[in-house]
Amino acid sequence: MPNGVTTDERVTVSEVMDRIPVGAFHRRLLAICGSAWAFDGMEVIIISFTLPVLISAWGLSGLSAGLLGSASLVGMIAGNWVWGWYADKRGRIDAFQWTVLVYSVFAGLTAFATGFYSGFALRFLTGVGLGGALAVDTSYLSEHLPTDRRGRYLVYLDAFWPLGNVLAVVLAWLFLSVLTGPAGTVTVPVLGAVAGWRLLFASAAFPALLVFVIRSQLRETPYYLARRGDIDGANERIRAIAEENGEEFTPITAESVETTESAGYSRLFETDLRARTAMIATAWFAINFGYYGVFIWLPQTVGAAGVVESISVGGVTLEGIYVYFLLIALVQFPGYFSAAYLVEKIGRKPTLGSYLALSGVFTFVFAASMPNVSLFGAGLSGFWPFFGGLLAASFFTLGAWGAIYAYTPELFPTEVRGTGNGFAGGVGKIGAVLGPILAGALVETGYLVALAPLAVAFLLGGLVVLVFGRETMGEPLF
Secondary structure, three states: OHOOEEEOOOOOHHHHOOOOEEEEHHHHHHHHHHHHHHHHHHHHHHHHHHHHEEEEEEHOHHHHHHHHHHHHHHHHHHHHHHHHHHHHOOOOHHHHHHHHHHHHHHHHHHHOOOOOHHHHHHHHHHHHHHHHHHHHHHHHHHEEEEEEHHHHHHHHOOOHHHHHHHHHHHHHHHHHHHHHOOOOOEEOOOOEOOOOHHHHHHHHHHHHHEEEEEEOOOOHHHHHHHHHHOOOHHHHHHHHHHHOOOOOOOOHHHHOOHHHHHHHHHHHHHHHHHHHHHHHHHHHHHHHHHHHHHHOOOHHHHHHOOOOEEEEEOEEEEHHHHHHHHHHHHHHHHHHHHHHHHHHHOHHHHHHHHHHHHHHHHHHHHHHHOOOOEEOOOOOOHHHHHHHHHHHHHHHHHOOOOOHHHHHHHOOOOOHHHHHHHHHHHHHHHHHHHHHHHHHOOOOOOOOHHHHHHHHHHHHHHHHHHHHOOOOOOOOOO
């Protein structure tokens, strides 16, 4: 045994990790993984602010604008599938570094785009990194957490997403409003007049610095090392975690570990996994279809509702759309924290299922309260039904995101955890591409017609989870 530690126990990795209570190591790990997550959220939402500017600057048609807005989502499909498999084949930490680097570099290079084709290509490649980071980040964090706190911490991870949204709002307000002149440019020393949207994308490259933190602070997971037969490496990793938390170290033994190679995608459809693979992939499709369908078009939806007004704060005028996005992002935090409590209190399945269903209900509420909508004679029109429904939909949708990220890694064994995460996330991103396209195609008919399919998707996704899902609360990773 390493470091002179001996034991007669034959304990598994899960049992040993459960003996290390949440402490300094876990909080540091959450901060690093959460930072990557926040930057993901920033990179995804930036296009919502730049798209109207690019439509004007490049003379884009409605179809071209829709494709450009969905380019990173298309890339995320490939990123989820490729990087999830890579994480199982080559390791979580290696994949984590590469995905963060890819999305940061190509987000920054988008500043040099000259038109639709170069913009689409660079946003697609940004998405390849973003999709991979989402699949790998959850796998990596989940394999360092004790069973009794795993669900809660994975929801906490997703709670970093609105921090990225807030950062995107602030940067967009800075580069597209405060610093821009009449021509939409910002005067930069040496460079002269530069389009504000280019500086916004350039600022999106700074998350690449996080790679240095990952390389210096993080190591491979004990689960992955043990499954690959590196028992000494797994024990060294467990020892380091225990020491940082001030806990005793209990080593695993070779006899307690089942060593396996990465099994690939076929493993997801074997008899013991196919039902859960289908269930969680359906839930991922539903949440992506609904969320991106609503939020990609949200600036236009809020504008059409006639509630956008400039607000003066301390002598500074804030454009209404930025204020609404900020409020929508802020209400997401209690959504996450309520989900973090409930996944450990009542379980992953009822939390995810109910939050998805309620997302559908409140999406329908704010859609039905849009101007010129008369639904069964119901008097839903007006500011408060619209705004209240929108905030409630944001609350439950982001809570559902937290729950689905807590739930998904627990459904798959270690040898295909990254692959399973990536597959479900990739199916979800197909929905993320289709949702905004369908909403955009229907919006001329009316906002209720455009938003109703998104509400139905949320509701059906919740029902699938509640009917066909299996509870994983309290179960060790396997």
